[in-house]
Amino acid sequence: MSNNTSPSLAQSKKRRFIKETAQKVVVYVLLSVVGVFMLVPFMWMVTTSLKDAGSVFVFSWIPRQFEWRNYVEAWKGGPTGVSFTRFFMNSIFVSSLVTFGQVFTCAFAAFAFARLKFWGRDKLFLAYLGTMMIPGAVTMIPVYILLSSRYLNWVNSYKALIIPGMFGGAFGTFLLRQFFLTIPKDLEDAARIDGCSTFGIFWRIILPLSKPALATLTTFTFMGVWNDFIWPLIVINTMEKKTLPVALASFQGMYSTDWHLLMAASTIVLMPVLIVYLFNQRFFVRGIVLTGLKQ
Amino acid sequence: MSQISAPARRKHLRENLTGFAFLAPNGIGFLVFGFLPIFASLFLSFASWELITPIKWIGFRNFVGILGFHKDGASVFPNDPYFWKYLLNTFYFMIGIPLGMATSLILALLMNQKIKGINIFRTIYFMPVVSSMIACALLWRWIYHPEVGLLNMFLYLFHIKGPDWLGSMAWAKPSLIVMGIWKGAGYNMLLYLAALQGVPEELYEAARVDGANKWRQFWGITWPLLGPINFLMIIMGVIGGFQSFDVQYVMTGGGPVNSTKTMVFYIYEKAFTMFQMGYAAAIAWILAAMIFVFTFLQWKSMGKKVFYV
Numbered sequence: 001m002s003n004n005t006s007p008s009l010a011q012s013k014k015r016r017f018i019k020e021t022a023q024k025v026v027v028y029v030l031l032s033v034v035g036v037f038m039l040v041p042f043m044w045m046v047t048t049s050l051k052d053a054g055s056v057f058v059f060s061w062i063p064r065q066f067e068w069r070n071y072v073e074a075w076k077g078g079p080t081g082v083s084f085t086r087f088f089m090n091s092i093f094v095s096s097l098v099t100f101g102q103v104f105t106c107a108f109a110a111f112a113f114a115r116l117k118f119w120g121r122d123k124l125f126l127a128y129l130g131t132m133m134i135p136g137a138v139t140m141i142p143v144y145i146l147l148s149s150r151y152l153n154w155v156n157s158y159k160a161l162i163i164p165g166m167f168g169g170a171f172g173t174f175l176l177r178q179f180f181l182t183i184p185k186d187l188e189d190a191a192r193i194d195g196c197s198t199f200g201i202f203w204r205i206i207l208p209l210s211k212p213a214l215a216t217l218t219t220f221t222f223m224g225v226w227n228d229f230i231w232p233l234i235v236i237n238t239m240e241k242k243t244l245p246v247a248l249a250s251f252q253g254m255y256s257t258d259w260h261l262l263m264a265a266s267t268i269v270l271m272p273v274l275i276v277y278l279f280n281q282r283f284f285v286r287g288i289v290l291t292g293l294k295q
Numbered sequence: 296m297s298q299i300s301a302p303a304r305r306k307h308l309r310e311n312l313t314g315f316a317f318l319a320p321n322g323i324g325f326l327v328f329g330f331l332p333i334f335a336s337l338f339l340s341f342a343s344w345e346l347i348t349p350i351k352w353i354g355f356r357n358f359v360g361i362l363g364f365h366k367d368g369a370s371v372f373p374n375d376p377y378f379w380k381y382l383l384n385t386f387y388f389m390i391g392i393p394l395g396m397a398t399s400l401i402l403a404l405l406m407n408q409k410i411k412g413i414n415i416f417r418t419i420y421f422m423p424v425v426s427s428m429i430a431c432a433l434l435w436r437w438i439y440h441p442e443v444g445l446l447n448m449f450l451y452l453f454h455i456k457g458p459d460w461l462g463s464m465a466w467a468k469p470s471l472i473v474m475g476i477w478k479g480a481g482y483n484m485l486l487y488l489a490a491l492q493g494v495p496e497e498l499y500e501a502a503r504v505d506g507a508n509k510w511r512q513f514w515g516i517t518w519p520l521l522g523p524i525n526f527l528m529i530i531m532g533v534i535g536g537f538q539s540f541d542v543q544y545v546m547t548g549g550g551p552v553n554s555t556k557t558m559v560f561y562i563y564e565k566a567f568t569m570f571q572m573g574y575a576a577a578i579a580w581i582l583a584a585m586i587f588v589f590t591f592l593q594w595k596s597m598g599k600k601v602f603y604v
Contacts, residue, residue, distance in 0.1 A: 027405050028412075035419045036403060038477065042422065044445050045434045057443040059353050061394040109321035118314025124322070131329050135538050135586055137562045141572055142335035143328055145346075167324020198313050230559075231539045234567050245429040249545050252433055259437055266430040277425045281418060282424065284487060 024026075042270075045248050048185045049263035056260050067260070079254045080247075083241045084268055088246040092244055094161045095225040101166030102221045103214060110176035117186070125177075128170045140181075140202035144234055160235040161243070165225060165228035180206055212286075219284070227274075244269050339576035346570045357577035377553070377561065378578065385557045388539055390530035391472040395523070399482045403487035404513075420481040426477070432545035435474045436461065439546075461547050464554050471542055471555060483528055490524040493519070521575070526597050530590060537586050558582050 048056060049070055051063040075084045095126070112118070113125050143164055147154040154160040187209075188201050196204070232246045242250065248269055255261050277284055315322075340357055344350045364375045373379050400419060406413055423431060439444045439460035447457035460470040494517060502512045540559040543549060549556040556564075558578065566575035 008546070012496075024410055027408060027410060031402075031405055031416050035416055038423060040445070040480075041434055041438055041477070044438065048437065059443075059448040095572065105321035106325065109325075112314050112317035116310065116314040116317060118311045118318075121314065122316070124525050127330060128325065131325075131333065133590075134333055135534075135585065137538065137559050138336050138583050139329065139332040141562075141566050141576050141579065142332035144566070145335075145572065146327075146332070148346075164324075164328040168321060168327075169330045170325065170329060173321060173325075202317070212445070222595075223425070227429075229429060229544075230563065232337050234563075245427055248427075248429050248433065250352070252436075254492045259440075262433060262439075263437060266433050269430045270426050273425055273427065274422060277422070281421075284421070285417075 003072075021276045045263045045270075048260055051090050051260050053258065053260060065128060070264040071268065074261045076267060077239075078251075078261065080239045080250065082242075082247075084247075084265070086240060087242060087244050088272075090158075091226055091244045094158065095222050096226045097162050098165035099218055099222045101162075102169045102172050103218050105167055106169050106172035106176055106217065107207065107210075107214065109201075110180055111206060112160055113173065113177045114180035115201075115206070116198070128173055132170045133172065140231070140234070147235065154243065156243045157234055158235050158241060161232060161241075169221075172221065175217055176210065176213055179210055183209050215283070216286075314487045322571055336579060339573050340580045341577075342573040344572045348573060350573075353573070357574050358581070360574070361577055361581060377556075380556055381561045385537060385539070386556060387468050388472060388475075388557065389536040391475045392529065392536060394472065395476045395479055396532070396592065397526055398476055399483035399489050400521075402480065402484045403491055406484070406488060407491045417481075417485075420484055422481070426468075426478075428541050429545055431478055432474070432542050435470075435477075436546050439470055447579060462551055464551055465549055467551060467555050470555045471546060472509050474546070475542065486524055486528065487521070490521055517589045522597075526593075527598070530593055533589055533593070534586055537582060538587075548570040 031059050043061070047061055047063060048067070050066045051058075051070075052065070052067045076127055077083045077086075113121065113128075144155075146152065147160050147164075154163070183206060189207055191201055226243075227245060228243075229245045229249070232243045233249070236246065237240050239247070239250065248265060251265050252262060255265075310344070312343065322563070334524050341352060341354060342350050343353045347476065359374065361375050361378050364371050365374055366372075389528060406416060441447060441457075441459035441462060444460070445456075450457040458466050460466045499512055506514060539557050540558050543555045543560055544559055544563075547555045549560055562575050562578050562582070565571045565578065
C-alpha cells in the first residue's frame, strides 16, 4: 500500500510546486509591467532633461552627452528672471507657516470640542462638519473678494497665501477631535487631582499622546499646501511671489518648445519630494491608511 | 436656577471662557474664511456684480441664465450651452474613477501574496501619488507630444501613427483619464491592500474546504467585504471628480475647443478672468448642490448593501 501511495504523493507535491512557481512568475511579470508603466514617465523626464536642444527629438534613452547645464539654466528661471531658489523659498515659507498654524489651532479647537464643556459646543461642531461638505469653489469667490477689498488689499501678497490657510480648517479639527476622544479620560482625572490645569492637561497629556495623529495631519497639510494650485493661481500675479506649482505652470507658457528645460524644471520640482518620500515611506503609507480609513 | 450658588456659577462661567479661549484662534479663522463666505457666496449667487459695477440683486436670473432654456423659432436652446458642455465633460472624466479603482484592486490582489520584493513594487506604484500634480501634468504633456512624444515614438516602432493626443477632440479626454489613473492608482491600491489584509483567513479556509476555487472565493468573500472601502472610494472619487481643474488647466488649457473644460474651470473663468462674481457664485452653488445630491443618492443606494466584518 505504502509503495503505491508515496510516488503519487511525491508527484502531486511536485505538481503543486510547479503550479505555485508558475503562479508566482505570472504575478511578478504583471507587477513588473505595471511597475515599468509607472516608472517610464519619470525616466523619460530625466533623460530629456539631460539632452541638448538638438537631440531632444531623438528616440534614445541615453543622452549623447549629459547636459547638466540644462539644470543651471532652468534653475535660473530663464525669461521669468526669477530663480527656483525663490520659488522653493516661497513654497517652504508658505507651507511651513500654514501647516504650523493649522496644526496648532486645530489642536486647540479639537481639544475644546473633545474635552471641554461650553455653551453651544455641539452646534458649533455641527457647523464645522457642515462646511466640510461645501466644495472649495463656493467659498473661494467671497474670500477673494474679501482679500481684494480696499480694507485688506491682500491680493498679490504672502498674507493672501498664508492667513486664510493658517486659521480655521474643519478637517484638521475633526481628525484631531476624533483622535482625542479615544484617549482615556482617567489619565486626565488623575492629573486634575494632582492639580494640573486645563492647559496643562492639553499640553502635557493629550498632545504627547496624540503624536501619530498630529504627525499625520502635519504631513497632509504640508503636502496639500505645497501642491495647492488654484488658490495661488488666483491671488498671486507677480513671479516673485509664486509658489512652485504655479511657477512651473507659468514656466511652460514661456518655454513652450524647450522641452529639455521644461523637463529639467519638472525634475527640479519633483526630486526633493521624491527623496523625502523614499526615505520616509513607511510614514507616508501609514498616514494614508490612517486618514483614508477614517474619512 | 436661582438656587445655583455663586461659586458654581463662577465655575460655569470659567468653563465657558476656557472652552471659547481654546476654540478662538481656530474659530475666528473658521468664521471669517470658512463659515461666513458660504453665506456671502449664497447672497452673491442672487446678484450681478463685476467688481467695478455696483452690486445688483437680480433674484433667480443667474440660475435661469445657467440652467434655463429658451425658444428660438421652432427649437429649444439652453441659455448657457457652455455650462451643459462642461457638465458633460466633468461626468466624462469620472469614467476614470471605476477604471482607476479596478486597476488599484488588481494591483492590490497581486500584491496581497507572500512573495518577495513587494516593498519595491509598492514604492514604485506610490511614486506618482506623492509627486506634484503640475510637474506630472507637464511631464505627460511631453509624453503625449504628437510628433516626438514618447508614446507616439513607441507606437511608431510598430508602424502605428499615433494621434495628436491632447490636441484632438476625440483623444484629449481619454488621455487625461489615463494620466489620472497613473497618478492615483497607488493611493487606492494602498487602501485596498489594507482592507484585503483585514479579511480573516478562516473565511478562505472554510471556502476551500467547501471546494470553492479562487474565482468563487473572490466574488463570495473578498468582494462583499471590500464594500465599505469601495463605497468610500466612490464617494471621495465623485466629490473630487466634480472639482477637477488642475490637470486640465496645465495639460490642455481646456482645449481643444473647450472639450476638456470642467465645472471648476468654468467657475475659474467666470470669476477670475471675466470677473462675473455673481454668475460664478451661482455655478459654484449648482456644483455644490450636485455634490450633495450625488453623495446622498450614493449613500442611500449603497449604504445598505455594505457589509462589515
